[in-house]
Amino acid sequence: MPKEIYLDNSATTKPYEEVVSEMVKMLTKNYGNPSSLHKKGIDAEREIKKSRETIAKALNIKTNELFFTSGGTEANNIAIRGVALANKRRGNHLITSVIEHPSVLNTFAYLEKEGFNVSYIKVDKNGIIDLEQLKQEIREDTILVSIMHVNNEVGSIQPIKEVRQMIDFRKSQAILHVDAIQSFGKIIFTPKELGVDLLSISAHKLHGPKGVGALFVRKGILIEPIIYGGSQELNMRSGTENVPGIVGFGKAVELTFADLPNIIAKMNKLKDNLRKGIVEKIENAFVNGQADSQSAPHILNISFPGIRAEVLLHALESEGIFVSTGAACSSNKPSPSHVLSEMGIDSKCIEGAIRFSVSSFNSEEDIEHCIQQLPVIVKQLKKYVRR
Ligand SMILES: Cc1ncc(COP(=O)(O)O)c(C=O)c1O
Incomplete structure (x- = not known):
């Protein structure tokens, strides 16, 4: 068996060992329901509080502005549907970009069916949104602008500060939501400064x-819950809390943020x-988007024209x-990448596009x-293609 070299860290990452042991502790010893009034419940509640404090500190927000969810997909759903439902008397118009994750794009598609009007902001060849189009699209009845921070396929960083400035410049009351799932722990920022x-x-x-x-909700922002139940998470997200998950999340944030500048540099x-x-050794291989300091530190998208990416993926897997x-989230449907198509990459190159994504768990030897x-x-596969 060859050594395992995991370069798919945008899809998911290997948990820290400390995360796993904290979670095991919560499953075996601290298994109480945080809503219970006895000691077991209070112990579990205390652990959730600790995690909330750690994550709130990392984001420089207040603890009552952070709500735990069942993942990024749910956080995006609560933000987008929650704002649309709570603010529909103020307006019917929503704005997002064409390169969002499916958890955002499919939520907007649902809201369109519900009668909302959605404008989609286009991107340039580097996968950066068109601020001029955004300026044109913001209207009096715009209630929400949702733009991702880092794109999960090409690593482009969106100009979120400028999006905020544009909303303010147009004297709009629109709420700004950011999917920061690929930037949290990869880029140094706080919601306030953005x-x-x-x-x-x-x-x-x-x-x-x-x-x-988790979802950060700035104090004063109106959101209608989309899940009803026992009013956990201040009624923002009912349901018994995933205590081991929340504790593991807190531990991961604690470890990452204790060493963030070094992790980013690595x-x-x-x-x-x-x-x-890759670019030096492989003829015709080219980078999609800006893979320099203008992009996220962990994502590299490269096209190998003439080769089918799936075939290359499996050949690499055998090594x-x-x-x-x-x-990864949409790779069960073999449709061409909507992100690369929107960036104007030609179909041959989209077909041969591979995403490499690193983490601080990788070594120089892995890359070598x-x-x-x-x-x-690549040479072997190209020979095979020519025949
Ligand atoms: C940009 C982006 N948004 C949302 C998600 C969904 O997050 P989760 O897997 O936690 O539901 C992902 C995951 O791949 C992502 O990369």
């Missing part, structure tokens, strides 16, 4: 567990070396190297091994 009202994050992208996320270096190695052909293996595999 001017964001709502912000979604997810634990499994920064070495925490799957199935837990990812940037690994990504840079990988990009240079122990795990990558992705695009967004990948750079050695790739040209050999």
Whole structure:
């Protein structure tokens, strides 16, 4: 068996060992329901409070502005549907971009069916939204603008501060939601300095567990809950809390933020070396988007024209190297990447696009091994294609 080299960290990350042991502790000892009035409940509630404090501190927000959810998808759903429902008397118009994650795009598609009017902001060849179009689209009845921070397929960083400035410039009351699932723990920011009202994050992208996320809701922002029940999370998200998940999330944030500048520098270096190695050694390989300091430190999207990405993915897998052909969340439907199409990449290159995504768990040797293996595999596959 070849050594495992995991380069699919945008899809998900391996949890920290400390995260796993904290979670096991919550499952075996601290298994109470936080709503229970006895000691077991109080102990569980205390652990949730600790996690909330850790994550709120990392975001520089108040603890009563952070709500735990079942993941990034749910945080996005609550933000978008919640704002639309609570503010529909003020207006019927919503704005998002064409390169959002399906958890955002499909929520807007649902709201369109419900009678809301949605404008989609286009992107340039680097996957950056068109601020001029945004300026034109903001209207008196616009109640929500939802733009992702870092794109999960190409790593482009959206100009969120400028989006806020544009909303203010148009004297609009629109609420600004940001899907920060690929930027939390990868870029240093706070919702306040970006001017964001709502912000979604997810634990499994920064070495925490799957199935837990959170939504920042700035004080004063009106949201209608979309799940009804026992009024947990101040009624924003009913349902017995995922205590082990929340505790694991808190631990992952604590560990990541204790060393964030170094983690970011390491990812940037690994990504840079990988990009240079591939582009130097493989003829025609080219980077989709801006894979320099203008983009997220962990995502590198490269096209190998003439090769089908899925075939390359499996050939790499047989060498122990795990990558992705695009967004993992939508890879069960083999449709071409909507992000690359919107960036104007031609279909041959979309067909051959691979997403490499690093984390601080990767080593220089991982990258070196990948750079050695790739040209050999690509050469073999190209021979096969020509026949
Ligand atoms: C940009 C973005 N938004 C939302 C999600 C969904 O998050 P989760 O997997 O926690 O539901 C993902 C996950 O891939 C993502 O990359």
